[in-house]
Amino acid sequence: MAHIEQKLADLGLVLPEPVKLPPDVRLPFSLVNIRERRVFVSGHGPQNDDGSIAGPFGKLGKDVTVEEGYELARKTALSMLASLKRELMDLDRIQAWCRVFGMVNCAPEFTQQPAVINGFSDLIYELFGPEAGRHARSAVGMAALPMGDGIAVEIEAEVLID
Template identity: 40%
Template sequence: MFMMDVYQILKEKGIILPSPPPKGGIYSPVMNFSTNLLYCSGCGCDIGDGKSFVGKLGREFTIEQGQEAAYNCVLNLLANLDAKLGDLNRIKKFVKILAFVNSTEDFEQQPMVVNGGSKLLLDIFGSEAGLPARTAVGCNTLPDGIACEMEVLLEIKDL
């Protein structure tokens, strides 16, 4: 089971969480749906650093660029979780990732793109807590034309 301090791991890896992303509608960014289960609404890939991931995989972006977009989605998810929980060390395990990749009709490497976000969870939380079940879906468009959007379900520890 994961035991290291999440914030120490982030520091060691040089990872800085962005501010929680602004909501794109009327919804809750993170919602408890059981005593120890959370659902995180989909987050896009804009982390406020001025780098835009607007466009499609298979046309504007390579797999590697898509992986960076997916990585940023996870950073935004973690920022929302940090704001909700107050401590990312309360995370017991990630249960499921659902990822949407804005891609051309002939692009078929959505799972490779989403690996960019999955690897970040693995690197921070380890294989037992950071490797959830996953679905990677290609779609014809996403809000504001972003390249990737991801949501997660996770279990938190008892207080």
């Protein structure tokens, strides 16, 4: 078993199945776009193991707690890793996480977006270590995010591969 996948197993974490979207949602783009060594990863949301979109849904600071948001960001990391695994076949090909852009569906007065997106960053650092896992990051609030009542977190990224 590959190094990163072994770490996931040791943590008791599972990569989800491909995303199961509502019938009215169409994605006319690639979730993972490879350009030489650069890999651009489209916005991902949290998923359950079966590929369904994970909740709770709604706005941080109103419907969803910071702790729940942190866990949703962590699930979003697993969702993204699953897409990367399907494209790259081996997560150990990832040499560096370059950039992460975290979007948080939040009430106007909510200001803890970084604490929410830490769920993503913490897992990436845990799996890839302080050198390959180190990344530049933004964590911003959004008035709304897609899917039903609105997913609470969406994250996109850029990685380098061998």
